[in-house]
Amino acid sequence: MFFRNLTLFRFSPAVAADLERLAEALPDHALRPAGPMEMSTRGFVSPLGRSAEDLTHIVGSNTMVVAGCEDKLLPAAVVNDEVAKRVQKIVEDEGRKVSGRERKRIKDDALNELLPRAFVRPSRTAAYVDRKSGWVVVDTGSRGAAETVLSQIREALGSFPAVPLAPEESPRVLLTHWVSTGELPAGFTLGDEIELRDPATASGAIARCRRQDLDTDEVREHLRTGKQVYKIGLVYDDRISFVLGEDLVVRKVKFTDVVLDEQADSPESAAAELDANFALMALEYERLLAKLAVLFKLPRPE
Structure with a gap:
């Protein structure tokens, strides 16, 4: 479980006290399975694994959370190929061209049929907050992925003014x-x-x-x-x-x-x-x- 990459943020002592609400705030933002017509969902999962219920794990002044997401895998090439087949069938059966507006409707229909059958790709990103020293430590080397975790914590708490590092030395x-x-x-x-x-x-x-x-x-x-x-x-x-x-x-x-x-x-x-x-x-x-x-x-x- 040791973190292999550390993207870092800092927060003030005043913010630290508010982080004690994480344990009670996260259940309302737990990860749920993506619905038939949803491309993705985001939420928190237990650091202790699938069978555990607690969405935080606290040791001393440190609180660990795990942000999860479920993304539907529906490549554009698959959708475009299905649309092309349906357009071709109209051309052959009815002997007419398909307008841009009709093509858009066909694409929407194809998406509605393909989306419920799409594979789901789960991902998890662990992080912890050190209330004593004012660090957010996210286990990723991607700034964008770290910002996504931070946004999920902000959404759960209502606000969380953690900021990127601002070094005074280059x-x-x-x-x-x-x-x-x-x-x-x-x-x-x-x-x-x-x-x-x-x-x-x-x-x-x-x-x-x-x-x-x-x-x-x-x-x-x-x-x-x-x-x-x-x-x-x-x-x-x-x-x-x-x-x-x-x-x-x-x-x-x-x-x-x-x-x-x-x-x-x-x-x-x-x-x-x-x-x-x-x-x-x-x-x-x-x-x-x-x-x-x-x-x-x-x-x-x-």
């Missing part, structure tokens, strides 16, 4: 300085992945390295020619490895054996296992995010 400049000088902040070491780009033009040169030592003349030569660091692999405190982007999305997060060895042995139940893993994960991310907040000057809203 992430790209800072990441580039770390690699070019080898002077990383205390506790951080370089990983084995980097993406460098020429910022002069949108179509500028891009260099990517994976599974490679980054403290090399080859990497520094790219920097001397004007490229800047857009993504960099890092290891924090020998406990977490990740790739940090200039958008401050934390991707490809992995705990090292130092952390995994601290997992509880043979939990009594699924709930107990979730408790233990959630507590461990939230504690590690709390330390990491506090460090990133200092380095990039990420203020918590007042």
Whole structure:
């Protein structure tokens, strides 16, 4: 259940108290199956799985939720092919052309017949709110998907003024300085992945390295020619490895054996296992995010 990608938002201490209403607010916004004529539905599901009823899971000051959606799979090619068959039948049977208005009606009829038979694709995105430190942590590397989860929480609560990160230090400049000088902040070491780009033009040169030592003349030569660091692999405190982007999305997060060895042995139940893993994960991310907040000057809203 460990989150592998972290898209982050911040909220004020005043908002934190309102988040205690999540447990009572979410049941009215639970995910329901898509109806025969619906393209999609959205809502919350239990972090404990299909058979559980609770839509939140709380450990300390952290509350986990799982936003779900069910989308009907009805490709445009399938609809267009059905419309073409019906139009062709009219042409052959009645010997006349089909007008644009009639074609639209035929398409609507085809949609109404095909939609109830369409396959449903479910998806789930987990997130948690840290009321003490003012973080929303969404398990996705997609800003759009994270915003969708945030919108669902806002809808459930009536309002939720969480905001994207607003760094006072340029992430790209800072990441580039770390690699070019080898002077990383205390506790951080370089990983084995980097993406460098020429910022002069949108179509500028891009260099990517994976599974490679980054403290090399080859990497520094790219920097001397004007490229800047857009993504960099890092290891924090020998406990977490990740790739940090200039958008401050934390991707490809992995705990090292130092952390995994601290997992509880043979939990009594699924709930107990979730408790233990959630507590461990939230504690590690709390330390990491506090460090990133200092380095990039990420203020918590007042």
